[in-house]
Amino acid sequence: MITLFKNARILTMKSSEIFSGELAVKDNKIFYVGEHYDGEVPDHVIDCEQNLLMPGFKNAHAHTAMVFARSCADDLPLHDWLYKTIFPMEEKFEDGDIYNLTKLGILEYLTSGITAAFDMYFRVPEIVKASEELGFRSVCLATSSAEPISLLKERFETLNKPDALCSYVLGIHAEYTTEEERIKDVIKLAHELKAPIFLHIGETEAEVKGCVERHGKTPVKYLDSLGFFDYGGGGFHCNFFTDEEVEIFKKHNCYIVTCPCSNLKLASGIAPLYKYQKAGLTIAIGTDGAGSNNSLDMFKEMYLVSALQKVTNHDPSVMDGFDVLKMATVNGAKALGLNDSDVLDVGKNADIIMIDLKNPAMQPINNIAKNIVYSGSKDCVKMTMINGKVLYYNHEFFVDQDVNEIIEKANEITKRLKT
């Protein structure tokens, strides 16, 4: 099955160059990228009308099923948000809830050109089921301390197969929510598997202070002393790192995953990303969950990754738009371990989006890449293709399930969780 995209502008993200050309997809892989395709006759031809093909965005930090909490706990103090709203609702989860809620979150990802998410949430099999049924690429992250280490190992080995749509990465929720014994057990498994570990870290000042009180060290330093980052990994949020912690992340090639919208809305803080960038750290971008953000929108995040650094560094020239686009695509893919979904190239996964350059916000054509970061919105996403399948085109979903049913089910569940 060959799909040929004709009459396209193409941004492979291997460089900042944009050229006019063609791209062919065979089954789930990119088969040709160049000026003119003259191989096997395609089964399907899509005229891009000079719109832009580029790699899909990678949401490097997500709690997809948390769409239930969207706009049901806004404008509350942090403690009330978490303990009076989010936690009590999560306690009421029944079998199938996460499966159903994840599907709604995936639909939203498709509207934002997000082709993969690093999904930190409970009940991994339900996330995998939802993702596979809709054709979405989820990288699931171990998160519950209640799960035996043997289960983590089993999932790691069974889910991480070549060419599988879903994969699995080791993690803990956070230092402040995890017993030291558990942390050590996860580290032991990571060492055995030579695998990276990810976690929420440096999100709030209170978290850092608490860790220093508990362990006499800031979180990254404490975990590093246990060998946590020996095989890489990274942190979600990373708003409050000491210079020493930046160095530890650098030494272990760990990823900074920043979530600017969520951090603003929960009043956690603004990550010093320009400092991290100058130190040579690799930065990826996540939306966090819809309970705190509240949207799952890579365009909003990209804008803020750049604009917040400009204002906090009092310098509009820092954090160049193209660097941010790289964070949202290439760096995200690396952080998620999706090395075959990073750029548009022959043999890579066909995780491709089309940006509508006829949208007024993309005009006039001065600098397409910067337009996407500084002026883009979900409204500019013309197509989202994952693993060779067009799942969203011209504001319509092409998934194998009834979209209205997904929405109804999510509302039913949310209603139950709230009562």
Added chain:
Amino acid sequence: MITLFKNARILTMKSSEIFSGELAVKDNKIFYVGEHYDGEVPDHVIDCEQNLLMPGFKNAHAHTAMVFARSCADDLPLHDWLYKTIFPMEEKFEDGDIYNLTKLGILEYLTSGITAAFDMYFRVPEIVKASEELGFRSVCLATSSAEPISLLKERFETLNKPDALCSYVLGIHAEYTTEEERIKDVIKLAHELKAPIFLHIGETEAEVKGCVERHGKTPVKYLDSLGFFDYGGGGFHCNFFTDEEVEIFKKHNCYIVTCPCSNLKLASGIAPLYKYQKAGLTIAIGTDGAGSNNSLDMFKEMYLVSALQKVTNHDPSVMDGFDVLKMATVNGAKALGLNDSDVLDVGKNADIIMIDLKNPAMQPINNIAKNIVYSGSKDCVKMTMINGKVLYYNHEFFVDQDVNEIIEKANEITKRLKT
């Protein structure tokens, strides 16, 4: 000509209540809002499918034609942005350029549910022509010191007619760019006409410092000493106001027009809106021009109006989402002098938008108003109606001109301005 909206959720913005009902438009006015319409037979019925009708957004600070500068001067220091890119391009304007560029900006407004803009730019007749041809509501603002005061008076009297689509407000560009003699002349005219005056003010720290050096007073205080705000008016940006200046604005019922995206991207600062809100000032929201923002997107602005106050005040409970929605609609209408376009009510202008509640970002339905502010994007705008005419529906434009021609023309002009 009667258009009936059936099966709608309706948020009039007279209160935060949302009810299921019907709304009828007769010519350019709202004719009925309530549970069930049983008046004259409508010419046209629109089934809203339980989507939301609400007043359109009012863009309270814009330089619409500046779309030419979108993404052609990003990531530059402020001085280079203004003096090496923007000003030299503006010097090359020819007759018709602003007319053509304004049309592209208007198309973008329609995609964001913006039904009126407070447009501070040169060549008012070209802005009026573009607006009237496309059916958009522009409130033009005197901006050029080169125009004789008699012309300002003439425009004020000829443009401000009942039921006209475009109107005219007195203004100066800014204190630091305007000779004192000119400022005094505009004030004299404002006193004669009993009219408000608007200007850029308190945008950067350098501007405030310069004013203190020139006049021994901060900008608001200096201008107030000349009688600038005697008939109201307001300021664009307002990032750096002293407590005394807040009091002056309060005394004269002046409007704060905040432009958070632009202020971040140019590294100008973050307005202390929560302080202004507590002081009882009325806040409206603007996008500024596409040269600095770079998008003309009320959703991005609304999010930031709230989220930036939460993070800078270290309190996620400040700047409630509904208050922000009011700023973007009702307060904006007041600032623009559009008292007939503020809410959905009988006799008001039919400046109405429909929000697509089936969009995944609007689901589940927990709190619709907060969803719009915290999770909305242009992608959620299903319809934009101005003055009784549907100009945008389901991502398609219904304007009386060829959209592709508008885009081509804007590119041609931009190319010339750049060379």
